[in-house]
Amino acid sequence: MVAAAGGGSSSARKPYKGGNDMGAFFEEVDDIKKSLLQYDENIDTIETLHKRSLNEISEEQGSYTQDQIQSLSNESMSLSQSLKDRIKNLQKYSSGDSTKKTQAENLKRQFMSSIQRYQTVEATYRQKYREQAERQYRIVQPEATDAQVKAAIDDAQGEQIFSQALMTSNRRGEAQTALSEVQNRHREIQKIEQTMAELAQLFHDMEILVAEQEAPVQHIDNQTQAVQTDIEQGLGHTNKAVIKARALRKKKWWCLLIVICILGISLGVGLGVGLNNN
Template structure:
C-alpha cells in the first residue's frame, strides 16, 4: 500500500517512467515556491482577520469574521497538504536522478523545504498570538460579568466553555443584564475560536515536526555529499602531487642516465686516444 501511494504521488507530479529531466524538476520547484508564497499570503490574511475579530464587539461582525477565518484556514490547510505531498514526490523521485544532477536536486529540494518550514513557523506564531489575545479578551468580558472573579474562576470559565452558573447569576442582575448577556455570548464565541486555534496549532506542530525531520535528513545527505566531494578533491590533490613527484623522479633518473652516458663516452674517448697514441709509438719501432 505504501509503495502504491508513493507511485501515485510520482505519477501525479510527472516524475514516473524515468522522467527526471532537470527542466521538469526546476518547473516543479518553481510551482512549489508559488504555493508556499500563496500559503504565506493566506497566513497574512488570517492575521488580518484575527485582528479584526479582536477589535470588534459586534456579534454580526464576529460571526462574519469567524466564517471568513474558517474558509481561509481550510484553504491554507489544503495548501499545506499539497505542498507537503509535492515535496514528498520530489523525495520519492530522487533515487532516479543521475549522479551528475543529484547534488543540485538535493540542494533545490532542501531550499523549498526550508522555506515551507519558515512559513509554518510564521503561521504557528500567528495562531499563538491570536490564542493569547483571545484569552485576554475573554478574561476582560468575564470580569464585566463578575468583577470579583478570581484567576482560578476565570481560568475555569475560559477552559470549560464558559461557566454557565457564573453567567446565570450575573444575568439575574438588572443592572448588568444587557451587558452580561453580550459578554456571555462573546465569551462563548471566542471559546469556540480558541478550540479551533488549538486544533490548528496541533496540526501545525505535527507538520512542522514532519518537515523539520525531512530537512535534517536532507542536511545529513548534503553533509555526506560535501564530505565526499572534499575527499575526492583531497585525493585528486594527493594524486596530482604523486604525479608531480613521479615526473620529477623520472626527470632526475633521465638526467642521471644522460650524465652516466656522457661519462662513459668520455672514458671511451680517452681510452681511444690513449690506445691510438700507444699504437702510433709501437708501429714505427716494429718497422
C-alpha cells in the same frame, strides 16, 4: 473586506516523476514556490482577519469574519498537505544530484519557516482572544478570581459557569452581551488550538522527512567508506603479496646460486682427486 485568496492550480499538476529532464524539475520547483507564496499570503490574510475579529462590534459581523477565518484555515491546511507531499516527492528524486538536492532543501526550509510563522500568528491571537474574554467576564464579575476566569474561558463547562455568574450580577444590561462575547471567544480559542495542533503535527512530519532524507545519505556515506576501506585493505594485501613474491624470487635465486656453488665445488674436488690418482 479581505477576500480569501485562492489555492492556485498547483493541485491539478501531475506529480513529478524524476528523471534527467532538468526542465521538468525546475518547472516543479517554480510551481512549489508559487504555492508557498500563496501559503504565506493566506497566513497574512488570516492574521488580518483575526485582528478584525477582535474589533468587531456586532455579533453578526464577528460571525462572518470567523467564517472567513475558518474557510481560509481549511484551505491553508489542504495546501500545506499538498506542499508536504510535493516537497517530499521532490527530495526523493533529488538525492543523486547536488543541484536538485539544494533546490529541494531550500523549499523544505522555506516551508518549515512558513509553518512556524503561522504557529506564531495563531498563538498570538489565541492570547489576545483570551485577554478579551477575560475583560468581558470581569465586566459582570469584577471580584472574580483568576481561577474562576480561567474556568469560564477554558473549561468544558465554562459557558455554564459564566451563565451562573450572570444570575448573581446586578449589571444585566451588559451581562448578556458579555456572555455572548465570551462564548464566541471560547469557540474561537478552541478553533485556534485545533489549528495549532495540526500545524505542530505538520512541522513534526517535515522534521521526520529531514531524518528520512538524511538516513539514505548517511547509508551511502557508510557504504562509500566501507568500499574505500576494502580498497585500502585490498591494496595492502596486494602490496604484501608483491613483497612476499619478490622475497620468494630472491630466495629461489639464492638457492640456485648455492646449488651452483655446491656443484662447482663438488666438480672441483672430483677433478682434483682424479688428477692426484693419475
